[in-house]
Amino acid sequence: MSTVPELFGSLVFDDRVMKATLSAKVYASLKKTIDEGEKLDLSVANAVAEAMKDWAVSNGATHYTHWFQPLTGITAEKHDSFISPSPDGGVIMEFSGKELIKGEPDASSFPSGGLRATFEARGYTAWDPTSYAFIKGKTLCIPTAFCSYGGEALDKKTPLLRSMQALNKQALRILRLFGNNTVKCVRTSVGPEQEYFLITREMYDRRPDLRFTGRTLFGAKPPKGQEMDDHYFGVIKPRVAAFMQELNEELWKLGILAKTEHNEVAPAQHELAPIYTTTNIATDHNQLTMEIMQKVAAKHGLVCLLHEKPFAGVNGSGKHNNWSMATDTGVNLLSPGETPYENAQFLLFLCAVIKAVDDYQDLLRMSVATAGNDHRLGANEAPPAVVSMFLGDELNAVLEAIENDTPYCDAEKTQMKLGVSVLPKFNRDTTDRNRTSPFAFTGNKFEFRMLGSSNSIACANIMLNSAVAESLKIYADRLEAAEDFETTLHEMIKKTVKDHKRIIFNGNGYDDAWIKEATEVRGLLNYRTTADCMPHLLDKKNVDMLTSHKVFTVAELNSRYEIMLENYCKTVVIEANTMVDMANTQIAPAVEAFVLDIAKTAAAKKALDSTITCGYESGLVKKLSVLIDMIAVKADELKTAIAELSTVDDIGEEANAIRDIILTKMNDLRAVCDEAETLTAKKYWPYPSYADLLFGVK
Ligand code: ADP
Ligand code: MG
Numbered sequence: 001m002s003t004v005p006e007l008f009g010s011l012v013f014d015d016r017v018m019k020a021t022l023s024a025k026v027y028a029s030l031k032k033t034i035d036e037g038e039k040l041d042l043s044v045a046n047a048v049a050e051a052m053k054d055w056a057v058s059n060g061a062t063h064y065t066h067w068f069q070p071l072t073g074i075t076a077e078k079h080d081s082f083i084s085p086s087p088d089g090g091v092i093m094e095f096s097g098k099e100l101i102k103g104e105p106d107a108s109s110f111p112s113g114g115l116r117a118t119f120e121a122r123g124y125t126a127w128d129p130t131s132y133a134f135i136k137g138k139t140l141c142i143p144t145a146f147c148s149y150g151g152e153a154l155d156k157k158t159p160l161l162r163s164m165q166a167l168n169k170q171a172l173r174i175l176r177l178f179g180n181n182t183v184k185c186v187r188t189s190v191g192p193e194q195e196y197f198l199i200t201r202e203m204y205d206r207r208p209d210l211r212f213t214g215r216t217l218f219g220a221k222p223p224k225g226q227e228m229d230d231h232y233f234g235v236i237k238p239r240v241a242a243f244m245q246e247l248n249e250e251l252w253k254l255g256i257l258a259k260t261e262h263n264e265v266a267p268a269q270h271e272l273a274p275i276y277t278t279t280n281i282a283t284d285h286n287q288l289t290m291e292i293m294q295k296v297a298a299k300h301g302l303v304c305l306l307h308e309k310p311f312a313g314v315n316g317s318g319k320h321n322n323w324s325m326a327t328d329t330g331v332n333l334l335s336p337g338e339t340p341y342e343n344a345q346f347l348l349f350l351c352a353v354i355k356a357v358d359d360y361q362d363l364l365r366m367s368v369a370t371a372g373n374d375h376r377l378g379a380n381e382a383p384p385a386v387v388s389m390f391l392g393d394e395l396n397a398v399l400e401a402i403e404n405d406t407p408y409c410d411a412e413k414t415q416m417k418l419g420v421s422v423l424p425k426f427n428r429d430t431t432d433r434n435r436t437s438p439f440a441f442t443g444n445k446f447e448f449r450m451l452g453s454s455n456s457i458a459c460a461n462i463m464l465n466s467a468v469a470e471s472l473k474i475y476a477d478r479l480e481a482a483e484d485f486e487t488t489l490h491e492m493i494k495k496t497v498k499d500h501k502r503i504i505f506n507g508n509g510y511d512d513a514w515i516k517e518a519t520e521v522r523g524l525l526n527y528r529t530t531a532d533c534m535p536h537l538l539d540k541k542n543v544d545m546l547t548s549h550k551v552f553t554v555a556e557l558n559s560r561y562e563i564m565l566e567n568y569c570k571t572v573v574i575e576a577n578t579m580v581d582m583a584n585t586q587i588a589p590a591v592e593a594f595v596l597d598i599a600k601t602a603a604a605k606k607a608l609d610s611t612i613t614c615g616y617e618s619g620l621v622k623k624l625s626v627l628i629d630m631i632a633v634k635a636d637e638l639k640t641a642i643a644e645l646s647t648v649d650d651i652g653e654e655a656n657a658i659r660d661i662i663l664t665k666m667n668d669l670r671a672v673c674d675e676a677e678t679l680t681a682k683k684y685w686p687y688p689s690y691a692d693l694l695f696g697v698k
Contacts, residue, residue, distance in 0.1 A: 009255035011059065013052050013133040013140075021051040033129050035328070036184065037165075040129065045097030052133055053082055053095035056140035064095060066103035066125035067141040069156045070110040071563045073456055075287050076146075078105045079139055101127050103144060111566065113559025115152045122149050128157060131284045134254050143284050152556050156458035159551050160280055163465035164188060166549035170472035171325060171333070171349075177479045178345050183327040188465055191276030191445075192286045193260075195317035195453050196293060197268050197305040198240060200696045203688040204303040208586075212578045213571075214307035214454075215372070218587070218670055220677040221313050222691035226266045234263045239300065239697055240270065247272070247296045254292075256285045266315040267694040276322055276445075279465070283458045286319075290454070302697065308452040309375035311690060312670075316376040317453030321460050324445040325349065325468075335444040344489060347398075348475060351496040353446060354389060355474075356467035357439055358503035360545070361387040361525050362536045363463040364439075364450070369530040369564065371571040373452030378515075378528060383438035383449050386518045386526045388505040390437030396506060402490075403497040436509035466551045473549075530568045531655035537561045565651045572658045576642050576666055583635040583673055586686040588628055591676050594684040595624045620679060627676045634669040641665050 002010070009016070018027055026047040032038040056064070065077040084094040103125035110123065125144035133142045146155035153159055164187065171186035204210050209217040236244065244261050251258040257275035264271050272293075274285060290306055297304035309316040325333040333349045336342075357364065364387050368377075376382035391399070400406075434440055440447045451460050475492060482488035502522040507514060518524040527533035536542065538561055546552045552560070602617035641661050648654045677685055688696070 004252060007249060008252045011135040011253045012255040013055055014255055015132075017055055018048075018051075021055055022047065026051075030129065040101070042097050042101075045101050045127075047097075049095045049097045049100040052100065052140065052142075053093060056133075056135055057082065057093050059135055060138060061135050061140045062138045064099070064140040064142060066105065066127075066144040068105075068125050068144045068146040069283075069287060069456060069458065070146055070154060071113075071156065071560070072111060073454070073567070075291065076105070076110070077139070077141065078103075100142065110146075110154060111563045112148065112154055113562035113566075115148050115150075115154065115555060115559045123147065123154050124149070128161070128280070130161075130278075131281050132255065134288075136254075136288075152553060152559070156456050156462070157280065157283070159462045159556070160283060160458045160465075162551045163462045163469070163549070164279060166469040166551055167325070167465045167472070170469045170476055173476035173480070174345075174348065174472055175327070177476065177485070180327075183329055183331075185328045186325055186333065187328070188279045188323060188325050188461065189276045190279045190282040190457060190461060191274060191322040192282060192451075192457050193271055193273040193320040193322070194286065194289060194293075195264055195269060195271045195319065197266070197310050197317065198243065198270060198297060198302050198697055199268055199305065199693050201298070201301045201303050203693055203696050207687050207693075208582055209575075209578055210303075210305070210310070213575045214305060215310045215575075216312070216690070216693070217575055217579045217666070218582065218673045218677070218687070219311065219690045219693075220674040222689065222694060224691070224695075226314060236261075236263060236270075237698060239302070243296060243300045243302060244270075244272075246299070247293060250292050250296055251289060254285075254288055256289060258289070264315070264317075266311070268697060269315065269317065276324070279323075279457075279461050283456065283461065286457050306454040308370070308372035308454060309379075311694065314690075314694065315381045316379070318373075318376060318382055318449060319451040319453050319455060319457065321448040321451050321457055321464075322442070322445050323448060323461065323464060332444050334441075334446070344493075347402075347493055348489065349472075350395070350441075351493050351500075352468050352471035352475060354500050354503060355471040355496050356464070357387060357389055358500040359470070360463065360467035360542070361503070362527065362533060362539070363467060363542055363546075364448070364460070365525065365527050366533045366537055366564075367459040367463040368450045368452060368455055369527075369533050369568075370452055370455065371530060371568045371575075372454060373450075374529045376452065377450060381510075383436060384509050384515060384518075384526075385528050386509075386515060386524050387438050387450070387503070388509065388518065388524065389446075389503050390434045390440040390506055391504055392434075392441060392506065395441060396504065399497045399501070399504075402494055403501070405494075434506060434509075437505070438509065462551060466546055466549050469549050470545050529659050530564070531652075531659040534561060534565050534568070534655070535652055537564075562651055565655045569645075569651070569654050569658055572662055572666075573642060573645065576638055576662050579666055579669055580635050580639050580642070583631050583669055587673050587676065588631045588635075590684050590686045591624055591628050591631070591680050594680050595621050595628070597684075624676060624679055627672055627679070630672040631669070631676065634665065634672055638662070638665040638669055 018030065022030065026044050029041065029044045030048055033040045063079040063081045065079045067075060067077050070076050082093040082095050083091040086092045104122060105125060123146055125146050128143045128145055131143035133140060145158040147153050147158060167188060168186050172183065175183050207216065209215065248258045257277065258272060259275045260273040262271055276282065293304040336346050365385065377385040438450045448460055448464065451457060478492060479485060479488055502524065515526065519526045537557060543554060543557055546557065547554060598617045599621050602614040605612045605614055645654055645657060648657055
């Protein structure tokens with residue numbers, strides 16, 4: 001068995017392999033492309049392709065694919081083999097620079113939101129040399145961007161790379177103003193913490209709702225849920241431990257820095273966190289992690305649920321996007337410095353984020369909006385749908401002092417007095433771990449906690465990078481024109497605190513009083529659903545900002561608006577149809593069978609002795625008969641409502657109808673079915689119960 005360092009990255013065409021297999025000249029030229037975005041020469045591409053192919057073939061690969069992230073939210077690949085006929089009737093393994101750089105998948109079925117008329121169905125994939133190629137199974141996977149013939153982005157990677165570029169450009173302007181002329185680039189980094197559930201395959205297979213929609217659409221509350229908090233950080237069960245071990249090994253082979261794993265709050269819920277890395281690589285890695293979690297689970301007779309809310313009444317799953325900005329020289333721009341000058345720079349970058357989050361609350365909310373995540377945000381377990389920021393007492397005090405021109409004195413505060421002499425003194429953590437904040441400063445990074453577990457992290461980071469780039473641009477414009485740098489800087493920081501302090505909230509984000517204060521006093525936005533927030537993607541201020549930084553074109557934004565709402569509508573309609581089907585074909589008949597048997601029992605008892613009252617049986621028969629009728633009625637109403645959607649043309653209106661009508665009727669149908677479940681003998685119920693699902697993995 002290999003050691004972890006041997007295993008790590010063994011299936012990745014990474015820098016080590018490049019150095020070993022490419023000529024010094026080709027390597028240097030490729031590095032220039034990767035680090036500085038230099039245009040790639042075809043002769044270099046040819047040499048890289050040859051080396052990549054030889055390396056892949058020696059590691060067992062027979063095929064290659066351009067691996068991309070269309071707007072379906074998952075990754076896509078189309079495999080081509082390396083073989084090429086040779087004159088002697090055999091084959092040789094071939095792969096050219098052209099094939100490396102550009103692909104042309106028949107992509108007519110990927111969502112394009114009208115960007116690509118079907119007669120021009122072609123989409124192109126273009127190699128992203130900043131993310132390493134890797135081997136999955138027998139296939140060399142080449143990370144690529146995916147765009148239309150006209151160059152419009154049809155994927156999540158293209159705008160993500162553009163947003164990183166935008167932030168780089170503006171951050172460099174600021175650093176130059178602070179006299180830094182050596183830094184070549186500023187990149188954002190992300191460490192995404194991924195939550196998920198594990199249940200047994202056998203039970204999963206018996207639940208059409210899980211199979212078709214990834215979440216349970218019915219299910220009465222189990223007698224025990226997460227009340228005891230005994231799962232959080234609890235001992236990991238052997239079967240889960242075996243899964244985690246194999247998962248780690250598979251991820252390490254792909255160069256993914258899987259680091260931390262633990263049980264989460266809900267029963268059957270777990271978390272995996274990698275060590276942070278450059279945002280576009282972190283995005284590729286998170287997509288791969290989600291895919292490999294599902295594959296490895298299957299090998300262990302388990303199913304990994306990535307849905308945001310697989311079980312009602314039990315905590316859902318999210319993803320924490322830990323985000324920071326750093327220079328190529330290794331300086332974290334969100335790290336407080338040693339000198340007042342460094343601290344001024346830190347404060348400016350901090351203010352840029354504060355301003356960005358306040359000005360573009362709506363874009364951040366949208367970036368995590370899906371039908372699945374709507375069940376979490378604001379449901380007293382995840383952050384609320386209102387975006388706010390947590391800075392901690394210490395930073396808050398610093399900002400207040402700046403705003404009010406009062407001195408900031410922290411001699412007392414910066415050290416924690418532990419009262420135990422053997423423990424070393426250390427600087428008090430600026431994070432007091434407010435878990436309820438959607439956007440928390442945690443010492444040297446921000447943790448954006450609104451992402452859903454199945455979301456690609458690309459969307460959140462596109463919006464975050466762009467919004468911060470915009471703040472930095474405004475600052476850089478002012479500072480470059482300033483006569484007195486220091487005074488202007490001070491005034492700008494002060495103004496940012498004044499103008500944007502409404503977004504800062506250090507209290508309990510789950511509290512109803514906060515939502516009232518946030519919306520009524522502070523005027524913060526509260527978009528509760530996808531249908532509520534998506535239309536604001538096309539608000540002028542958002543379109544202006546995103547197009548001015550060249551992150552999206554107007555056509556791309558229009559198409560994304562369509563696609564996001566289409567996804568929302570389709571998801572809910574599939575759920576609704578699944579519910580109608582389950583209720584009509586399995587639940588009602590199961591309850592009916594139980595009622596019949598009870599009625600028969602009562603009749604048999606009466607026949608034996610007419611004085612037996614049969615109160616239990618008759619009571620149950622009555623109650624369940626009422627419920628069966630209600631199930632039939634509610635299922636019919638839902639079915640009718642689904643049919644009526646076809647009369648709505650506009651996607652925004654359809655989304656509103658889904659939010660207001662379909663989801664309500666789904667809840668109504670669920671309520672009667674769940675009540676029937678609590679009254680029906682277990683052996684009649686067609687599905688594993690919540691208790692079976694949540695406590696089934698031993
Ligand atoms: P939590 O207490 O929220 O579980 P952890 O300390 O486990 O947080 O770290 C969460 C994630 O933050 C990890 O993926 C880690 O690599 C990442 N992280 C740490 N430092 C940075 C940074 N400077 N930039 C981005 N991510 C970071
Ligand atoms: Mg976290």
